[in-house]
Structures are given as structure tokens and as C-alpha cells.
Amino acid sequence: MKAKYLIQTITNNDNMGVFGWFTVNGSQTKAKGLEILQDYKEGWKDKQFRLISLKDFQESIRKANREAFNNR
Numbered sequence: 001m002k003a004k005y006l007i008q009t010i011t012n013n014d015n016m017g018v019f020g021w022f023t024v025n026g027s028q029t030k031a032k033g034l035e036i037l038q039d040y041k042e043g044w045k046d047k048q049f050r051l052i053s054l055k056d057f058q059e060s061i062r063k064a065n066r067e068a069f070n071n072r
Contacts, residue, residue: 005033006057007040010048019064021050021057 003026011022024040027033030051037051 002054004028004054005030006052006054007033007037008050008052008057009040009044019060021052024049026054 005027006023007025007027008021008023010020012020013022016022025036027036030053033051037049040047040049
């Protein structure tokens with residue numbers, strides 16, 4: 001089953017993640033994603049986390065790829 005919502009953390013490692021974000025978990029529903037996100041935020045208070053839909057994340061990748069291709 002493919003996750004529809006991604007829980008991501010920010011990373012400064014260029015070899016990991018896309019655009020500085022690294023996916024650490026996922027869920028099928030937004031409500032469950034928010035629960036998981038809260039667990040991460042409570043467990044690692046010094047890190048930044050976000051919940052993003054897979055659709056929005058994929059669109060941001062497509063947009064960046066189009067811009068990079070057009071600016072070559």
C-alpha cells in the first residue's frame with residue numbers, strides 16, 4: 001500500500017532527501033499522518049518535521065525539474 005501523506009524531516013545532507021527533506025514515515029490518511037507527526041515532534045524537539053501529501057511533494061519535484069531543465 002502506498003502512503004498518501006509523508007512525514008518528513010529537514011536534513012542538511014545533500015546526498016539524502018529531496019530539496020532538504022527526508023521522508024521518515026508515511027500514512028494512508030491525513031489524520032493518522034498528523035498522529036505520527038506529533039509523535040516525531042514530541043520525540044525529537046530539536047528537529048523540524050512536516051506532513052505533506054504525496055501529490056504535493058511530487059508536484060514540487062516536477063516543478064523544480066522543469067525549472068532546472070528550462071534554465072540549462
